[in-house]
Amino acid sequence: MPYTTSMDRWRSLDPLLLATLVVGGSALAAQQLGSPDVAAVVLVGFTGFMAAREARAMMASLRAGTWGIDVLAVMAIVATLAVGEYWAAWIVVLMLTGGQELEAQAAGRARRELHALLERVPTVAHRRTGDGQLEQVAVDEVAVGDVLVVRPGEVVAVDGVLVDDVAVLDESQLTGESLPVDHVAGDHLLSGAINGAGALTMRATASARDSQYQRIVELVREAAESKAPVVRLADRIAVPFTLFSVALAGGAWAVSGDPTRVAEVLVVATPCPLLIAAPVAFLAGMSRSSRNGIIVKDGGTLERLSRLATVAFDKTGTLTHGSPRLARIVPGHDTAAGVAGGGPGSEEVLQLAASVEHLSTHAVATAIVATADQRGVPRRPAHDAREELAHGISATVDGRRVSVGKASWIDQVCSGFPHPELEPGELAVHVAVDDSWAGSLVLADAVRAEAASVLSWLRDTGIAHLVVVTGDGARTAHHVARAVGVDEVHADCLPSDKVDLVSGMEHRPVMMVGDGVNDAPALAMADVGVAMGARGSTASSESADVVIMVDDLRRVALAVSIGRHTTRVALQAIGLGVALSVALMITAAFGHLPAVVGAALQEVVDLACILWALRATRPGRHEPPAQPRPAESPGPSPSRPRRRTIGDQDVPADGRPVTE
Numbered sequence: 101m102p103y104t105t106s107m108d109r110w111r112s113l114d115p116l117l118l119a120t121l122v123v124g125g126s127a128l129a130a131q132q133l134g135s136p137d138v139a140a141v142v143l144v145g146f147t148g149f150m151a152a153r154e155a156r157a158m159m160a161s162l163r164a165g166t167w168g169i170d171v172l173a174v175m176a177i178v179a180t181l182a183v184g185e186y187w188a189a190w191i192v193v194l195m196l197t198g199g200q201e202l203e204a205q206a207a208g209r210a211r212r213e214l215h216a217l218l219e220r221v222p223t224v225a226h227r228r229t230g231d232g233q234l235e236q237v238a239v240d241e242v243a244v245g246d247v248l249v250v251r252p253g254e255v256v257a258v259d260g261v262l263v264d265d266v267a268v269l270d271e272s273q274l275t276g277e278s279l280p281v282d283h284v285a286g287d288h289l290l291s292g293a294i295n296g297a298g299a300l301t302m303r304a305t306a307s308a309r310d311s312q313y314q315r316i317v318e319l320v321r322e323a324a325e326s327k328a329p330v331v332r333l334a335d336r337i338a339v340p341f342t343l344f345s346v347a348l349a350g351g352a353w354a355v356s357g358d359p360t361r362v363a364e365v366l367v368v369a370t371p372c373p374l375l376i377a378a379p380v381a382f383l384a385g386m387s388r389s390s391r392n393g394i395i396v397k398d399g400g401t402l403e404r405l406s407r408l409a410t411v412a413f414d415k416t417g418t419l420t421h422g423s424p425r426l427a428r429i430v431p432g433h434d435t436a437a438g439v440a441g442g443g444p445g446s447e448e449v450l451q452l453a454a455s456v457e458h459l460s461t462h463a464v465a466t467a468i469v470a471t472a473d474q475r476g477v478p479r480r481p482a483h484d485a486r487e488e489l490a491h492g493i494s495a496t497v498d499g500r501r502v503s504v505g506k507a508s509w510i511d512q513v514c515s516g517f518p519h520p521e522l523e524p525g526e527l528a529v530h531v532a533v534d535d536s537w538a539g540s541l542v543l544a545d546a547v548r549a550e551a552a553s554v555l556s557w558l559r560d561t562g563i564a565h566l567v568v569v570t571g572d573g574a575r576t577a578h579h580v581a582r583a584v585g586v587d588e589v590h591a592d593c594l595p596s597d598k599v600d601l602v603s604g605m606e607h608r609p610v611m612m613v614g615d616g617v618n619d620a621p622a623l624a625m626a627d628v629g630v631a632m633g634a635r636g637s638t639a640s641s642e643s644a645d646v647v648i649m650v651d652d653l654r655r656v657a658l659a660v661s662i663g664r665h666t667t668r669v670a671l672q673a674i675g676l677g678v679a680l681s682v683a684l685m686i687t688a689a690f691g692h693l694p695a696v697v698g699a700a701l702q703e704v705v706d707l708a709c710i711l712w713a714l715r716a717t718r719p720g721r722h723e724p725p726a727q728p729r730p731a732e733s734p735g736p737s738p739s740r741p742r743r744r745t746i747g748d749q750d751v752p753a754d755g756r757p758v759t760e
Contacts (some may be wrong), residue, residue, distance in 0.1 A: 104211050117197040120146075124190055143186040148687065150193045151177040169690045171342055177362040179349075180695055188367055191699030195394075198703060216665060221313070222291070225257040226250070228301070239308045246304045250295045259311040260302040268296035312649075315633070315641060337735045341678065345369035352689035361689060368684035368698040377673030377713040384716035385666030394659050395633075401645040404628050405663025408563050409607040412622075414572035414598075414614035415580050418632055418653070419551045422615065424464050424527070424543040426450075426471040430520045432531075432539040447477055449539035453504050453531050455480040456495045460487055464529060467543060468504075503532040510537070524579035525572075551584045552659045557724050559585075561660075571618060598622035613656055630656055644751040657724040665720030673713040680705045 107440065123146040127139040155174045173196055180189040225329070226234050228247040239257045247263065249258055256269070267283045271293045280296060283289065289302055292313035308314060349365035382399035389396045396402055416422050429446040444452065454472035457465035458479055472479065482502070485495035492505015503513050510517070510530040517537035520528055525545055531538045555566055567588045568581045577591035590601055595618045602612050602622045609627035612619070623629030624643040631644035641647045648655045684701055687693045693701075 103503075114197060114201045116150075117194075117201050118196045120150075120190070120194050126195065127190070140186050143190050144181060147177055147181060147186070147189040147193050150196070151181070151189075152678070158312055169339070175346070176363070176366040176369065180368045180699075181362045183363045183695075185695040186362050187362070188363065188695035189701050191696060191703070192367055193617055195699060195703045195706065198706075214636070222255045222257040224307075225435070242304050242308060244306060248302050248304055250300050250302060252295055252297050252299060254295050256289050256291050256293045256295065256302070256313075257311075258291050258304045258308050258313075259306040260289050260291075260304045262289055263301040267298070267300040270294040270296065271602050295535070337674070337678065341369075341681075344682075348680050348685055348689055352691075356691060358691070360695070361691065363408050364688040364691075364693055364698055365685050367679060367695045368688055368693065368702050372633055377677055377709040378670045379681045380710055381666055381670035381673055381713035381716045384714055385662055385669075388666075388717050389646075389659065389662050392655065392658055393648065393652075394655050394662070395647040395649060396662075397645050397647075401628055402663040402666045404609050405611070405646075406667035408609055408611050408628065408660060410565040410605050410610045411558055412562055412567040412569045412602060412605070412610060412612045413555075413586075414567055414612075414616065414619050415572055415577055416545060417615035418613050419568065419580055419584055420545040420547050421651075422545065424467045425546045426467065427526060427542045427544045427546075430528075430540040430542065432517075432537050444533075444538050446539070447475075449531055449541065450475070451477050451480065452497060452502050452533065452538060453529065453541055455482045456485070456493055456504050457495050458482075459485045459495060460493045464527075464543060465493070465504075468529065468541060500533050502538075504529060525576040540701045547583050548653050549579055550652065550654050554724075555584050555586060557657050557659065561722060563660075565605075567601075569601055569606075569612075569622070571595075571598075585597065595619075595621050599625050602626050611660075630659065654724060661720060661723050663758040664722075666716045669713060669716040669718070676712055677705060680708070 123142060130142065131134075131139040132205045151174055158171055158174055173192065176192050177189050180186070180192060196237070222239050225239050225242050226238050226249045227237050227242065228249060229235055229569075234249055242258050248257065248260065262283050262285055265285050267287075267289075268280045269283060269289065271281050271290065281293075288305075289525045290308075291308070291311040291312070345366060348368070349362040352361035352365055353359055367633075379399075382402055385402050386396050386399065413419050429449055431444060431446050431449050450468070450472050450545045454469045454477065458469045459482060469479075480497050482495040482497045485493060487493040488505070488509065491509040492503060494501060494503040494505075496502070503510060507519060507528065507530055510532050513532040514535050517530070517532075520540050520542055522528060522542065523544070527543055529541045529543065531540065559566060565588070566586050567590065568577060568586050570577050571593050572591060574589070574591040577589050581587070581589045590597075593601065598612075598619065599621045601609055602625045611628040611630060612622050612626035613630040613632070614620075614623055615632035616737070619631075620643040623631060628646065629644035630646040630648065631641045632653075633641040633644075633647040633649055646659050681702070684693060684698060684705070688695075688698050
């Protein structure tokens, strides 16, 4: 961290605040030297200039149709100058300039984590050439398929897959995961992650423009420029607050006959907290979301999250993992197919299938090979492979012809084999050795282990209407809905059907959670669209208001919790500012608060409200339960590396099948 001197800190302050301090010091010196008239001229000249400057800005706002708290600030300066309270006028100016500086400092603290991503955007990459040499190229020149070397401590420049056997990366800025994450060959690496102690080799799967990190950068830029409805509410409070302040000041003057009361009341009726506290609270809430792998595009989304009445979930990729996973193995019983004394056992069926399927790029083949790798089942050498698109693949393994594929295709090799009974959402891949059935592998799109607990938490915290909206068939949709505890199901939905359902839901606001391209229109239509962006489509992420950058449904519950806590803190900060200002105004109206003291106390009120707003960076009282790191892990999968998760259930690396 660079050394910062006291002079550097002074230079970083707002010039108007510095000018105010210099003018105050000069006036005080003149007064101490026996020249009160000089002090008065200096104070009147500077505060009059500041009043004219604020009045000009105020008139521009009024012409634009905006009535803000700055009206009271101008009135307070003019009133104190009119009754000869020059030092009080100076303190009001100090309060305004100091409040702006406090806002900048508080906003900087709240934005720190939000902008950490922008500060680390990689600009170069190390690409391996055809002759094995390394060349440094601009990150925009990296193409899909390029082999890159990431040195220790460097940022992964683009999305890719790991070529080396193992690697350890710091993904905290992307996902909120505080511990290093282990990866094995074939794992997907996210751009923006920081490499550990050893160099790693990876193959690019996306250009810099299409990589995860660039998507996050764009989302952060959108988030930093938002203005929430609660902030506009603070502006609307300015109208009745101004009328009340003027009426109280005029009444105090009328009753007491002392025009000084007007200045004393208006000095403490300059509620900068209304303009400062709410924006700081929402910036703090977005900052905390970002640290937890949740990108909230605008502060208004946090406010809507706090009032949700209905949550609609897509099924595939949202309530389920979105990819097939092995549910069970049905071994064969033909002695000719396997070892002496009986057919092949479950492990050998998996081994034979993986030995052949690793030659295919089909999603089902990938799932079978991943399961074998996770279980430590070694693959046997396979050659002379022949694949029939959408049907299956065969190859020679240890001198035997092994065929793996769908039932209609395997029937051509060994007709009449027993077909396992399947539950909704399951599919079977059959294995034949030479001309005999060896066994079947049953796969399913696994329900997320955390799904039931997430929906239960949402229901327990007041969201009564939970809905499943999916394009899948009714039988599978109802099966998954029962597994997660949802009664209302809409199946066989086209994208237009999802839009109609979301727009027509009675209980609002409505949050829609999805991950696919077909969910994008519904996410845009919902009051709050939430995209599971860790593995979802770019289209859904762009149309959503919230993007979950971690493949974990628990972050949906955390986003709701952060929205509620942030809105509550913002409203508390507004209420605190108004209450303290009214109390000081009433005290001043009875003549018990001199203008100079009142102006100084208002500065304290500003600071208290800002500090209160920063409470949004900390967890609230009703957060979703966190999960401890499991003692053992069954190993990473290519699509989902081993990591510590949050929530209240253990999540094995291969998920929980629908049938369990």
